[in-house]
Amino acid sequence: MVFLKLGTRKALVVSSPAAVEECLTKTNDIIFANRPYTLASKNLNYDSKTIGSASYGDHWRRLRRLTTLELFSTNRLAMLESVREKEIQFLVKQLFEECSNDGQTQKSKVEVRPKFVGVAFNMMLRMISGKRYYGNDIDEDGKEFQTLMREFTAIQGGNINDFIPILKLIDFQGIEKKMVKLMKRLDGFFQKLIDEHRRNGSVNSDEVKMKKNMKLNLIDVMLELQEKEPEFYTDETVKGVILAMLIAGSETSATTMEWAVSLLLNNPQKMKKLQHEIQTHAGHDQLLNESNAAKIKYLQNVITETLRIYPVVPLLVPHESSTDCKVCGYDIPKGTMLFVNLWTLQRDPNLWADPMKFIPERFEGDVGGGGGSEVGYNMISFGVGRRACPGAGLAKRVMGHALGALIQCFEWQKVEDGEVDMTEGTGLVLPKAQPLVAFCKPRQEFINILSKESYSH
Numbered sequence: 225m226v227f228l229k230l231g232t233r234k235a236l237v238v239s240s241p242a243a244v245e246e247c248l249t250k251t252n253d254i255i256f257a258n259r260p261y262t263l264a265s266k267n268l269n270y271d272s273k274t275i276g277s278a279s280y281g282d283h284w285r286r287l288r289r290l291t292t293l294e295l296f297s298t299n300r301l302a303m304l305e306s307v308r309e310k311e312i313q314f315l316v317k318q319l320f321e322e323c324s325n326d327g328q329t330q331k332s333k334v335e336v337r338p339k340f341v342g343v344a345f346n347m348m349l350r351m352i353s354g355k356r357y358y359g360n361d362i363d364e365d366g367k368e369f370q371t372l373m374r375e376f377t378a379i380q381g382g383n384i385n386d387f388i389p390i391l392k393l394i395d396f397q398g399i400e401k402k403m404v405k406l407m408k409r410l411d412g413f414f415q416k417l418i419d420e421h422r423r424n425g426s427v428n429s430d431e432v433k434m435k436k437n438m439k440l441n442l443i444d445v446m447l448e449l450q451e452k453e454p455e456f457y458t459d460e461t462v463k464g465v466i467l468a469m470l471i472a473g474s475e476t477s478a479t480t481m482e483w484a485v486s487l488l489l490n491n492p493q494k495m496k497k498l499q500h501e502i503q504t505h506a507g508h509d510q511l512l513n514e515s516n517a518a519k520i521k522y523l524q525n526v527i528t529e530t531l532r533i534y535p536v537v538p539l540l541v542p543h544e545s546s547t548d549c550k551v552c553g554y555d556i557p558k559g560t561m562l563f564v565n566l567w568t569l570q571r572d573p574n575l576w577a578d579p580m581k582f583i584p585e586r587f588e589g590d591v592g593g594g595g596g597s598e599v600g601y602n603m604i605s606f607g608v609g610r611r612a613c614p615g616a617g618l619a620k621r622v623m624g625h626a627l628g629a630l631i632q633c634f635e636w637q638k639v640e641d642g643e644v645d646m647t648e649g650t651g652l653v654l655p656k657a658q659p660l661v662a663f664c665k666p667r668q669e670f671i672n673i674l675s676k677e678s679y680s681h
């Protein structure tokens with residue numbers, strides 16, 4: 225545990241399983257369930273009203289309940305499975321086309337990151353609004369959305385003005401002004417989306433019914449709830465949910481998949497084993513589907529091991545204490561920001577054997593210090609306790625499916641001799657400093673399947 229004064233703010237950094245347990249699940253779980261109020265929560269999160277930025281209380285609880293029921297429940301996940309599967313089919317088809325020339329297939333050099341970012345955003349977008357804004361044939365709205373997301377990601381990270389009040393007062397580097405300007409555009413974009421759904425709903429009720437039988441998306445659900453409880457489901461609440469889901473659910477999964485492919489390229493034996501496992505479970509006469517991917521233990525272990533070494537939310541989202549409390553015997557004052565250092569915890573040689581080695585097998589038995597798949601507080605890539613990630617189940621399914629399908633259908637190779645550069649960049653989501661570029665080539669036995677027209681838009 226380290227206690228810091230960051231400018232005028234108090235901060236506690238914990239990186240031991242015992243301290244994590246005490247802060248987030250046992251004695252202090254409610255005390256640390258708040259979020260700090262920052263320039264980003266004020267200006268980019270509807271004045272701390274979004275699910276990820278709101279402090280513990282009734283408003284946050286209702287948002288959690290809404291998303292648990294309407295997006296993350298087993299029922300909703302199953303209902304929208306085919307929507308997500310379609311996106312994976314588009315992805316493999318797009319890669320296949322990039323490897324095709326005059327009816328011949330060849331290996332092609334692929335920038336992996338934009339592919340994963342596209343598929344992750346499209347999946348979330350389809351489930352939320354029915355739209356897709358990434359791909360070869362996007363319109364002006366798609367281009368605007370991509371720009372907004374890029375700008376949002378760049379500006380949302382830690383900000384020195386939050387720690388030194390005089391800087392906040394003079395709006396050092398004009399950060400707040402930039403946030404307000406960006407949020408105005410983003411809010412306008414989401415409002416247009418909601419209005420469009422509202423118009424479609426009121427203009428043609430048959431169409432709505434049809435939509436219900438097909439795939440009711442989250443905006444439609446929230447607009448229905450708005451009719452029953454307008455004081456809670458305001459347009460601002462709806463926009464806040466859209467924003468939170470897109471931001472929390474897309475870059476995280478895309479970045480993890482990029483780390484996973486990089487690790488597999490640096491560990492060809494593991495890549496081979498994974499390919500073999502996928503083939504054993506899914507064969508080669510059909511594309512792996514989401515439910516099958518979820519059953520391939522080794523594939524899930526590859527993702528878990530990737531998240532252990534490269535936790536995409538390396539300090540969790542900051543928590544804050546609502547009253548004075550004690551952590552591991554030390555007095556911690558009210559209003560202390562809590563950072564849980566997963567990056568250290570999950571690489572701790574006292575907890576993990578060969579912590580920097582990529583060993584998915586460590587989750588099969590009792591290899592990894594933490595031991596077995598129940599690794600307790602030695603590993604909490606999705607957080608733990610009240611504020612733990614509500615999208616963990618969805619994320620694991622989606623990442624397993626995307627990664628599984630790519631390895632099932634294509635051979636992957638490094639573009640240069642030596643290891644893929646694993647240097648870490650900076651950012652709220654732990655990025656790979658050098659975007660991954662790799663060769664991919666369709667596997668012979670999948671060429672017929674990948675040629676299928678039904679995989680096109």
Ligand code: HEM
Pocket residue numbers: 275276277288348468469472473474476477480531536537540541542543605606607608610611612613614615616618619
């Ligand atoms: C690799 C994928 C992902 C990882 C590693 C991840 C990890 C995390 C972590 C560490 C937190 C913070 C926990 C805390 O503060 O204690 C979080 C919060 C959150 N995540 Fe995820 N996440 C992922 C994907 C997703 C997806 C796909 C969604 C939704 C579609 C999602 C929605 C959220 C939300 C809404 C929160 C805020 C929860 C709250 O403050 O109450 N995440 N996630």
